Amino acid sequence: MKLEHFALNVKEPLAMTQWYVDNLGMTVVRQQEQSPYTTFLADTSGQMMIEIYNNDKAAIPDYAQQHPLIVHLAFVSENPDRDKERLLTAGAVEVSNDRLGDGSHLIMLRDPWGLAIQLCKRGKPMLQ
DSSP states (O other): OOOOEEEEEOSOHHHHHHHHHHHHOOEEEEEOSSTTOOEEEEOTTSSOEEEEEOOTTSOOOOGGGSOTTTSOEEEEOSOHHHHHHHHHHTTOEEEEEEEOTTSOEEEEEEOTTSOEEEEEEOSSOOOO
């Protein structure tokens, strides 16, 4: 089976959508114009999506208080340092910056809503 999307209940799906489009190159595939504002965002490959919405049928997690290892979105980055600086300017906050023995460079950030996002440059790429 192929993974289609990962869904997140968030406080401000419309503002978050725009930030992810403007700063992470994501594309709106489908968006509901009324509450719960369900939005599907595709990555630049068009092979994976995240779904964000504000649905009062479930609690919105306090992403900012969760350890980034509980949940994070990881993005392939050719230049994590450059992308980090650009995202910090756009309102992200740095959590960690790690270089691993296999040549990988991983930077963990939080988006303006506290959701952890990771910039990944693998020593040996794992995806095609």
